[in-house]
Amino acid sequence: MSKLTDLDRQEIECAHLGLDFSKIDWDRLRDPFSRYYSTDSYMEILNAIRDPKNFFFTCKYVLNKEPTVFQLVWLDQLWNYSFPMLIASRGASKSFTLGLYFALRSTITQGAKIVIAAPTFRQSKLVFDYIEDIWNNAPVWRNLCGDVSGFSHQADMYQAKIGKSTITAIPLGNGEKIRGLRANYVDVEEFNSINEEVFEIVLRGFTATSSNPVEAIKLKAKINKLREKGLLTPQLEAEIAGTHKANQIILSGTTGWDFQPFAKYWKQYRQIIKSGGDLTKLKEAFGGEMDKDLSHKDYCIIRIPVDLLPEGMMDAKAIAGARAASDPSRFNLEYGAVFSKDSNGFFPRTLIESCVTKEPITIGTHAIQFSPRMTGDPAGKYIIGIDPASESDNFAIVLLENYPTHNRVIYCWTIRRKEAFKQFKDSSSEENNFYAFVSRKVRTLMKNFNVEYIALDSQGGGLQVMEALHDIKRLEHGELPLWPLRKDDSMLYPGSKDYGYDDEQGLHIIEMVSMSNAQYVSEANHGMRKDFMNKMLLFPYADAVSLELAAMVDLREIDKVDTLQNNIYEIEQLKDELSTIVHSTTLNGRDKFDTPETILAGGKKGKLRKDRYSALMMANAIARRLFRQSTIDYTCKAIGGFTTQFKGQDISGDMYVGADWFTAAANKSVLGVGVNQAREASPFDYYQQAFYPTR
Numbered sequence: 269m270s271k272l273t274d275l276d277r278q279e280i281e282c283a284h285l286g287l288d289f290s291k292i293d294w295d296r297l298r299d300p301f302s303r304y305y306s307t308d309s310y311m312e313i314l315n316a317i318r319d320p321k322n323f324f325f326t327c328k329y330v331l332n333k334e335p336t337v338f339q340l341v342w343l344d345q346l347w348n349y350s351f352p353m354l355i356a357s358r359g360a361s362k363s364f365t366l367g368l369y370f371a372l373r374s375t376i377t378q379g380a381k382i383v384i385a386a387p388t389f390r391q392s393k394l395v396f397d398y399i400e401d402i403w404n405n406a407p408v409w410r411n412l413c414g415d416v417s418g419f420s421h422q423a424d425m426y427q428a429k430i431g432k433s434t435i436t437a438i439p440l441g442n443g444e445k446i447r448g449l450r451a452n453y454v455d456v457e458e459f460n461s462i463n464e465e466v467f468e469i470v471l472r473g474f475t476a477t478s479s480n481p482v483e484a485i486k487l488k489a490k491i492n493k494l495r496e497k498g499l500l501t502p503q504l505e506a507e508i509a510g511t512h513k514a515n516q517i518i519l520s521g522t523t524g525w526d527f528q529p530f531a532k533y534w535k536q537y538r539q540i541i542k543s544g545g546d547l548t549k550l551k552e553a554f555g556g557e558m559d560k561d562l563s564h565k566d567y568c569i570i571r572i573p574v575d576l577l578p579e580g581m582m583d584a585k586a587i588a589g590a591r592a593a594s595d596p597s598r599f600n601l602e603y604g605a606v607f608s609k610d611s612n613g614f615f616p617r618t619l620i621e622s623c624v625t626k627e628p629i630t631i632g633t634h635a636i637q638f639s640p641r642m643t644g645d646p647a648g649k650y651i652i653g654i655d656p657a658s659e660s661d662n663f664a665i666v667l668l669e670n671y672p673t674h675n676r677v678i679y680c681w682t683i684r685r686k687e688a689f690k691q692f693k694d695s696s697s698e699e700n701n702f703y704a705f706v707s708r709k710v711r712t713l714m715k716n717f718n719v720e721y722i723a724l725d726s727q728g729g730g731l732q733v734m735e736a737l738h739d740i741k742r743l744e745h746g747e748l749p750l751w752p753l754r755k756d757d758s759m760l761y762p763g764s765k766d767y768g769y770d771d772e773q774g775l776h777i778i779e780m781v782s783m784s785n786a787q788y789v790s791e792a793n794h795g796m797r798k799d800f801m802n803k804m805l806l807f808p809y810a811d812a813v814s815l816e817l818a819a820m821v822d823l824r825e826i827d828k829v830d831t832l833q834n835n836i837y838e839i840e841q842l843k844d845e846l847s848t849i850v851h852s853t854t855l856n857g858r859d860k861f862d863t864p865e866t867i868l869a870g871g872k873k874g875k876l877r878k879d880r881y882s883a884l885m886m887a888n889a890i891a892r893r894l895f896r897q898s899t900i901d902y903t904c905k906a907i908g909g910f911t912t913q914f915k916g917q918d919i920s921g922d923m924y925v926g927a928d929w930f931t932a933a934a935n936k937s938v939l940g941v942g943v944n945q946a947r948e949a950s951p952f953d954y955y956q957q958a959f960y961p962t963r
Contacts, residue, residue, distance in 0.1 A: 286337070323344070326372065329408065331368065331371055331402050332405050332406040333368060335365070339361065342365050342369075346570075349568040350516050351517055352569075353537050355520075355523055355530075355534070356522070356571070356605055357522070358602045360581075363394050366455055367397075367399045367401075370399055370435055373433075374430035374431075374433035380452050381433070382434065383449060383455070384437040384457065386439065386458055386461075387439070387461040387462060387463075389424065391457050393437055395437065395457060396426045399428060400428065436451075453516045456518065458520075459529070460524035460530035462529065519533060522602060523600070523607045525601070525609075526609040528607075530607070534607060538569065540562070540567050541567050543564055547562075574605075598844065598847070613848055614849045615849055617847040619800050619801065620843050620847060623800050623803060624809060625637040625638055625807065631673050632673060634673075637809065639808045639810070640836050641669075643716045648717070648718055650668065650717040650720065651720060652887060653667075653723045653885070653888070653890075654886070655725050655882040656725055656728050657728040661877050663683050664880045666880060667680070670895070675799070675805050675806070676807075677806070677807050677842070677884065679717075680838035680842050688702050703735075707739075710737065720777065721779060721894070722778045724779065724780055725882065734780065748773075748775050749774030749775070751774050751775065751778060752780050753776050759893055761893075763782075763787065781886050788889070789859065792885050793849075793851070793859070795892050804895075807843065810836045838880070841880060842881065845878050845879075845880050846884070850862055862878070
């Protein structure tokens with residue numbers, strides 16, 4: 269076996285760079301700073317570390333961070349474009365790279381005013397924290413910037429002073445608190461969650477003024493005069509413009525759906541870049557006159573899916589698991605850096621988003637818009653749906669607010685058994701029994717909301733939850749035991765089980781649902797989809813403003829686990845689960861609603877979680893019955909007429925329409941059924957015909 273030469277060792281050591289060592293200019297490599305030599309040794313060093321071509325050296329020896337090749341490419345693009353867009357896979361180091369970029373920019377471009385903005389303070393602090401971490405671990409950088417530099421933290425603003433430059437991290441909120449700020453460089457994090465109006469009116473205004481207005485005025489006048497004299501060439505204009513640094517707005521984040529804000533701006537950027545500067549093409553694309561100062565050379569899009577990241581950067585098994593576990597459209601959003609047009613499930617994402625009241629939805633004469641809530645209207649009607657699975661899935665609660673014309677999703681909460689036991693251990697809960705713990709959560713919701721019905725899956729621990737809800741040992745003052753609906757209750761679905769608790773004292777408001785009842789599952793899912801299509805089941809809006817307001821509300825709350833922010837995120841997860849539900853048919857022709865198969869650790873097959881979806885489906889099934897029951901026409905009217913009017917027509921059917929107690933007796937007595945028997949049998953039969961007609 270031949271021995272390794274020094275060149276072989278260098279090539280192996282630098283294998284991650286993917287270079288062809290036969291084409292390297294080794295003399296140039298041994299003296300990379302020869303082009304900076306001058307009589308001033310200080311300027312030599314400064315010119316070297318300020319040159320983007322040497323950012324690897326600057327990052328490694330000044331900032332004490334060693335960037336990868338693709339991160340160096342990102343830094344180069346961010347440095348040279350006024351309107352860069354950074355789209356990358358989840359986990360692709362966007363925040364770190366931006367932190368590295370702003371550390372460089374604040375140091376090299378002294379006097380820079382940098383603003384990092386995001387829908388929530390938590391997101392904007394993420395990039396800022398990376399900058400501060402670099403600062404704390406870079407003695408050369410700290411020494412270079414001197415004692416006048418440092419970091420400060422306020423309740424709603426983080427700020428760093430790097431020489432004469434400043435870096436500020438802020439939450440957007442509704443834009444009122446930050447209106448009037450000025451910046452040369454603005455980074456908009458998680459752009460898909462940004463309120464578009466706040467971005468256009470407030471954030472764009474940050475960079476409206478030139479970083480050096482006097483210099484900009486002189487520069488513009490110089491270019492206009494050269495143009496007037498016919499002396500302006502593209503090369504000369506580029507050379508003159510290169511002496512002036514334009515302001516910058518960076519749009520960053522993972523992708524969203526094709527109908528969301530980020531996709532809109534991505535399409536605009538692509539059209540501008542592909543136009544090649546042809547204003548006629550841009551005019552056709554945007555449907556209006558374009559400003560002559562708009563240049564396609566100011567725009568760039570950096571888009572990196574997980575498949576193009578360096579091998580080894582991401583956990584290959586974790587990515588393979590995510591790819592197998594996710595709906596393809598969802599995987600593309602998170603890891604593929606693709607703006608998916610829609611989900612492929614039974615509830616398309618476009619349908620779900622059309623029911624979100626971001627813009628008011630008109631029903632009749634009313635414009636409906638609402639946000640998630642932690643307490644209800646004392647005069648309102650509320651329905652709880654519960655999926656009790658807690659081992660492999662979440663124990664999930666979804667709460668609907670019932671109106672005569674529609675239902676609103678206003679609350680969602682989940683917990684896993686392990687998380688509950690952690691709360692027991694941390695003493696944040698007075699209960700140490702899981703079913704007692706979750707039943708107490710239901711009781712708390714009943715105090716905050718006027719709950720009329722509870723839909724509870726009887727499987728996966730549902731029976732234990734039901735038993736805990738009528739355990740008299742755990743009742744607090746003023747509480748009543750909760751029992752299943754009585755067997756003659758008109759709210760029961762066909763085929764529901766009789767649990768034998770009809771004579772028990774307490775509130776009979778629990779519907780025990782059997783998911784093995786194929787008719788129930790099919791009707792509930794098709795009914796929910798129809799409600800989405802008819803805008804009878806609506807979701808709350810959640811944007812940067814509501815998230816920030818939620819954070820302010822949560823500061824005043826005692827319960828730090830179940831918060832308004834958490835409620836907002838849970839409802840978003842509910843929408844994600846809905847978009848993954850797949851409809852298929854079994855061999856015997858029954859409808860099946862499930863999530864795609866996944867591959868778990870060890871090669872085992874599994875399923876995506878669908879607990880929030882199940883809780884919503886059950887709650888909505890009761891809401892549909894409650895709505896239909898309240899809108900039945902009870903106007904008394906007789907059926908019939910002279911025989912000549914019905915010659916040749918089918919005359920079977922009810923003979924009377926009116927109050928149920930009389931209608932059932934009148935219609936069934938003609939068939940030889942006694943009045944008392946008819947009154948007992950009518951709720952089930954009437955409900956079956958009214959709400960589950962034969963298809």
